[in-house]
Amino acid sequence: MVATNELYEEMLTLLKTLVVIPSPSGFEDERAAFLLPLLKSWGFEEAYIDEAKNVLWKIEGETDRIILCSAHIDTVFPDRTPLPLKEDEENLYCPGIGDDAGCLVPMLIASRELKKIGIKPKHTFLFAANSCEEGLGNLKGIKNICQTFGDKIDRAYSFDGDITEIYNAAVGSHRYRVEVKTKGGHSYSNFGNTSAIDVLSEMIQKIYALEVPQKEGEVTTYNVGTVEGGTSVNAIAQSASMLCEYRSTDKDALAYMKEKFFDIFDGAAKRAEIKIELVGDRPCADCPDPKMMAQMTNKALEIQSKYAKVPVKTYPGSTDCNCPLSLGIPAIDVGCYVGAGAHTREEWLKKESLKDAYAVITEMITWEMER
Ligand SMILES: [Zn+2]
Missing domain, CATH: 3.30.70.360 (Alpha-Beta Plaits)
Known part of the structure; x- marks a missing residue:
């Protein structure tokens, strides 16, 4: 699904509001508190914040088997005061603008738009704006989700990183x-x-x-x-x-x-x-279903390649997927935006690429919903 101009403007405004809210790993309270009422106002009345500071919401399916879709709300930056945001014609500049606000915002809007369509998928889609992905956050957020829903989760997608990357093996x-x-x-x-x-x-x-x-x-x-x-x-x-x-x-x-x-x-x-x-x-991977991993990776390659202007590659990585992978749950990390400088104060994101991010996320989820 391609984002309309109206959706694009909405994503830009939401990104600019969200990214300045400080959110070091373990101290995501303010971002979580910002997101919860927003999700409720979109009709996700049962959205909640769990004990690990993850914000969770769902699109109910016919069964309680779960497809987990996550994007992290924490940043590597210890700042506890608003982060500095700059903008020019083409780009936004702010620590954390891409990693991972640049994936989280399109995922938020995508979940709302997919709910609006009113399809009842076979699986239940659990969305997470999760905590503690970075550094010494030690994957606390995703670990808590896997502990709560682990045996019900069939597959997991983490939307994180730029559109040229897929992480499909756990370091x-x-x-x-x-x-x-x-x-x-x-x-x-x-x-x-x-x-x-x-x-x-x-x-x-x-x-x-x-x-x-x-x-x-x-x-x-x-x-x-x-x-x-x-x-x-x-x-x-x-x-x-x-x-x-x-x-x-x-x-x-x-x-x-x-x-x-x-x-x-x-x-x-x-x-x-x-x-x-x-x-x-x-943890690293513990023999997840190689056939399913290949299907998921190939689909992500196909979708991301459609929008990325350069070749998309797969890498091993240390991402939120480590946790489901270590439990034998197929999981891949799908990159979404165009930008660079992750984990530096010079990080930037190309504004227009929010449209690509939105398309990648909705197409990946739609593919899962129709399976
Ligand atoms: Zn990240």
Whole structure:
């Protein structure tokens, strides 16, 4: 379905209103509170906000089997005050304008327009403006949805990313905050005492000396993303910490990396006090129906290619789909808008592409409704 000019103008206005509302992962309250009355005013009287701050609404089908359609409301930006929005002839500029407000807004309007048509689909369509997709949000939103509706969900679509992308394989990851503590002391008079920085850097060197598992078609990586610690130039560091992760599309490789990381942590524990906190746990796929995955991916490729001006590609990714995929539920992430700079303050979106996003979402959902 192509958006009329009236719908396009409505999407633009809604996007500009929504995107400035701050919504860091875990603090989506304000965006959720904005969306709920809007959905109710559109006739989704049973829309509600769950305990994970997801906004949920439905188009009832003939059965209670569910097709889940989601777009996330959280941003990577910690801002708790309105986000800065700029506009020119062609584009909108704002942190989070594409990722994922650029998918959420067309999905909202698409759900309303599809309800208006009055078709009663076979499956029930559960829509989610979900929380905590980004970073340390750790997929809390989608995990809660899968916990509540999991065994009823047949397939899941996450609308997220630009129109040239489809994510149809899950990159799992484990993320840790590791803190080293030692007695420390004066750098001159206590010389020889263990330094937390020394212990931490030894761990980092061992991580970077790891060989990742090599398996055809699978990719495994690791990273130490941040380090901090120490007191001053003349103090033996009493504490130092890092955020580190490993990722893989393969379950066995994730288990292997876990073992190697913990060998390193355990080795360091012989020299200092080590505190390990799991701050991220994103599962990878657990054998979902390959035939269904191919059907969904091919349909998305066909629809997105119709509107994208450049070739559409499939990738493995770390998205909301990780959660249904890990439960054996076929799930793909469908990109919708034209823009760039996701996760940066320079992010932009091409205004006209809201029409393409709307078409991609309605056509994907219509295909599911008619199956
Ligand atoms: Zn996103």
